[in-house]
Amino acid sequence: MKAQVHTTQRQLMRDPEVLLPLEEAAASAKSINGNGACRPGKPLGFPEQAVAAKMVVAVDVDEVLGSFLAALNKFIADRYSWNHSVSEYHVYEFFKIWNCSRERANFLVHEFFTTHYFQDGIHPIPGARDALQTLSSFCSLSVVTSRQDVIKNHTLEWIEKYYPGLFEQIHFGNHFALEGQSRPKSEICRSFGAQVLIDDNPRYALECANDGMRVLLFDYDNSYPWCKTGVDESHPLVTKVHNWEEVEEKLLSWVVPES
CATH class of the missing domain: 3.40.50.1000 (HAD superfamily/HAD-like)
Incomplete structure (x- = not known):
């Protein structure tokens, strides 16, 4: 029950x-x-x-x-041609890796949430x-x-x-x-x-x-x-x-x- x-x-x-x-x-x-x-x-x-x-x-x-990061990184590469390896993420603050504003990075992550990269791409x-x-x-x-x-x-x-x-x-x-x-x-x-x-x-x-x-x-x-x-x-x-x-x-x- x-x-x-x-x-x-x-x-x-x-x-x-x-x-x-x-x-x-x-x-x-x-x-x-x-x-x-x-x-x-x-x-x-x-x-x-x-x-x-x-x-x-x-x-x-x-x-x-x-x-999570592997899926997000693939989305960023495929959608925006921002090619980074996971080894580049020396901090878990994406705007510092993508060389953009914090606001822009937050927006891109929320865009990622609406895609199959997030909805089907997060593996255990x-x-x-x-x-x-x-x-x-x-x-x-x-x-x-x-x-x-x-x-x-x-x-x-x-x-x-x-x-x-x-x-x-x-x-x-x-x-x-x-x-x-x-x-x-x-x-x-x-x-x-x-x-x-x-x-x-x-x-x-x-x-x-x-x-x-x-x-x-x-x-x-x-x-x-x-x-x-x-x-x-x-x-x-x-x-x-x-x-x-x-x-x-x-x-x-x-x-x-x-x-």
Whole structure:
């Protein structure tokens, strides 16, 4: 049975985030407010006390669950003949790579959202689904993405397609949006008690580490140039990982420390 949608006035007054089952959220994301979080309900198969004891982990989407930049880079090359290799993206701020204004870059990214490059071209990161399936036995997993509200509907559908039933909540930061308010990742993580963030962006890693969270800085196959800022060496709460097997091993070591 699907978890019921929390729509009572008392719930809305108590919690500014509207919480929906993931399947319903994918079909009705437009009704979620600017802080929009989606919650599919308690995972089945675990007693209440076991769920409560799980490590609370926040997971980014782009470059952690799916290969966003590869698809965007192909769109920019095909549509505008701006030819860049992924190795040129030393920062995850596209206007600096494309040599245009920040506003122009934001507009181009939103144009990308309307194309098949985005809608059909974001492929899952190898190993992520299997690792998350294993992690779900001892971690409470939620998505915390900087993605914009305008692509909320598609993002929810994409997550349900490639990572069905694995996430407790889906949170959107609405960063770099053309309209609407944004919300810091550290604030989102704090709102549901996340203990660990898995993210590829050093800026978000440092932001959350400074807030007291452990962070796994995800540099898939050592191929993300924007990851190489040294934040994992300068902050004790940031640890770099290069694949989902390392994520799994590190989280397990934190749950069951070596004797």
